[in-house]
Amino acid sequence: MADVVKQILAKSIQLADQITKAVDEAASFKQECSEIISKTEKLAGLLRRAERASSELYVRPTRRIIDETEQILDKALSLVLKCRANGIMKRVITIIPAAAFHKTSSQLENSIGDVSWLLRVSASTDGRDDEYLGLPPIASIDPILHLIWEQIAILYSGSLDNRSEATASLVSLARDNDRNGKLIIEEGGVAPLLKLVKEGTVEGQENAARAIGHLGLDPESVENMIQARVCTVFAKIFKEGPMKVQAVIAWAVSEFASQMPRFACPA
Known part of the structure; x- marks a missing residue:
């Protein structure tokens, strides 16, 4: 890198x-x-x-x-x-x-x-002192993209609590419209979300699983997440994860299946 x-x-x-x-x-x-x-x-x-x-x-x-x-x-x-x-x-x-x-x-x-x-x-x-980052001048072209970048950056470098909050923001953005969801996928958001599903707090795991569920916009999006090994992560949570997280993952799987009927993660 x-x-x-x-x-x-x-x-x-x-x-x-x-x-x-x-x-x-x-x-x-x-x-x-x-x-x-x-x-x-x-x-x-x-x-x-x-x-x-x-x-x-x-x-x-x-x-x-x-x-x-x-x-x-x-x-x-x-x-x-x-x-x-x-x-x-x-x-x-x-x-x-x-x-x-x-x-x-x-x-x-x-x-x-x-x-x-x-x-x-x-x-x-940890080194930002909770400073407001604002948007860079280049953001005038596409402000939403830069908001997504900021949240994904936190997923890569933030504490578990900060990552959970960033994930909640991504959930909100993904709910707003399909374009935001596609941008989250295109800008590399799936990998750090899956990492948070594996190692976050229970709240962070729930938020991350919920975000991933909202990213299952169409067969192509689901396929992208399959390539990112979403099933491997989900299967592990189904076996040993908290029940609250398992419930969100079950919902996410149903969202994927609605877009790709043959989709199935081992439980």
């Missing part, structure tokens, strides 16, 4: 270093470039923090946020490279609208916010 995250981050870190070098060589638009370099250096620092914490980062939002960051850094590099032209004539020929610098600066600021959020959301909940 850590190696995958480092590969995702590598290009963005390289681009940030190239921007720093290009700005040092800038012969024109120096004032405009100074703001670009200031924000690029701040972003580079966050990217290197992410690289050091690669084993802790939740891969799905990491990939989405860093892909966006990479595109922004690539555009910023193209912009500052134009500033290396020397001489008055080349400055005249190389026309760069002020709006281009303003837009790039704003995009870099958004990336700083996105990567900062990624570091916070991936950190252990």
